[in-house]
Amino acid sequence: MTLEHYIERIDERYQFGNATEHTFRGDLQQLLESLVPTIRATNEPKRQKCGAPDYILTKKDIPVGFIEAKDIGDTDLEGKKKTGNKEQFDRYKASLNNLIFTDYINFHLYRGGQFVTKIAIGELTESGIKPLPANFESFENLVKDFCTHIGQTIKSPKRLAELMAGKARLLSDIIGKALSSDEVNEEDSTLKDQMVAFKDILIHDITPNGFADVYAQTIAYGMFAARLHDPTLESFNRQEAAELIPKSNPFLRKLFGYIAGPDIDDRIKWVVENLSEIFLACNVEQILKNYGKSTKMEDPIIHFYETFLSEYDPKLRKSRGVWYTPQPVVNFIVRAVDEILKTEFCLPQGLADTSKTNIKVKPTINRQTLQG
Known part of the structure; x- marks a missing residue:
């Protein structure tokens, strides 16, 4: 499928007047697989209820990119205006390293949660969707780069933790x-x-x-x-x-x-x-x-x-109290307890001692007895 044909197809469906964002999914899938034959653009609506993006692009069964599609004319492709959109956009940007948000004619690319670029292959007018052929070549290059992106080598514990956490x-x-x-x-x-x-x-x-x-x-x-x-x-x-x-x-x-x-x-x-x-x-x-x-x-x-x-x-x-004590502090505490067990409790082997000892406890005065 060429970009010209793609714009014609979605414009025809848009003109019916009853289209939703789901109406154009097959057209975008065909376009992507035509531009980059080595990838598969999988669209599985059943994942939506669990918060997964609309398209997963894979190469040899390995995910290489993700696309979230909104309805044609959606002006909130940055997730700033609608509360629900912002929560979803923030979650995806934090979790997915190579990501596109689109309304089928405007495409916004994010990598590592950061905005990279955007490009439009059409514009919505009163008479329908008008193609922007001057941007076609740039769009094809963007899609091909999107499908061959390899993330930067992770070299720091913090960056690894961030990606794992996402x-x-x-x-x-x-x-x-x-x-x-x-x-x-x-x-x-x-x-x-x-x-x-x-x-x-x-x-x-x-x-x-x-x-x-x-x-x-x-x-x-x-x-x-x-x-x-x-x-x-x-x-x-x-x-x-x-x-x-x-x-x-x-x-x-x-x-x-x-x-x-x-x-x-x-x-x-x-x-x-x-x-x-x-x-x-x-x-x-x-x-x-x-x-x-x-x-x-x-x-x-x-x-x-x-x-x-x-x-x-x-x-x-x-x-959960996940705070780790430095090893020298731990060693000091262990040695101190071991020494107290030996000197104060008469256990010659300290922490390793399995014997028992009797401890004299000073009697305490019961407050209720005094009050009586």
Whole structure:
């Protein structure tokens, strides 16, 4: 499909007077796949209720870009005017590295949450949609670049935490909405069965949103741990992550067995695959090489969780008390307690002592007795 044909098609549908933003989706899909035959532009409306963008552009099953489409003539392609739009735009910009917002004739490109450029291939007039052929070549170049974009290599712990947190929030949102929905389907049932099992084994009073939060964090941090132990930096995906999870953590292995398999919920599959792209763009071991040395933290993979959680949900970090004490302070506390056990409680082996000792306690006066 040429751009001329595309403008003719959407103008014809627009002239009917009863078109919505969904009316033009097939036309845009055909245009994108015509301009870049190596990509697939997948449009799955069922994902909308969970907050996913309208189009996912993939190359060899790997997501390379995302497009959110609004109705023709929508003047809020920056998400500044409408409250609902702003929340959605902010979430997408924070979570999706390569993103276009469009009303089918105006296209706004964002990378890493930052506005890059915009281009119009048509304009809305009283008589319909007028093509802007002077912009056609620039638009084709933009689309081709959009479909071949490779994110910059991630080199800092903070940037990695930011990107992980963005994907985890998106996962949590999708899972929470699916579990809270009144509609029940096979996919929802699978997630709900997992939540029931989680409640039986670990947290009995957990809510759907609480489970979604734990689930999303587990996936994000599990993939982080897997990538740290990945000997092949040139490749990484959800299946490889499942194989790298140690057998010493059966819960995590079972969860990744689910997300790596063919039965993974389609609503979270694209996010997990996009998350794997983040880890493919970094060497986690190198990033954590000097992490925590200034505060004498000897296990960076554990202490990195504080950085991750501060990006994912600062309030949650505070409520859970995720604040790590520098190693020298911990060593001092341990030595002090060990010495007190030896000198004051007559336990010669200190913290390692398994014997018992009698402690004399001074009697206290009962206030009720005095009052009587």
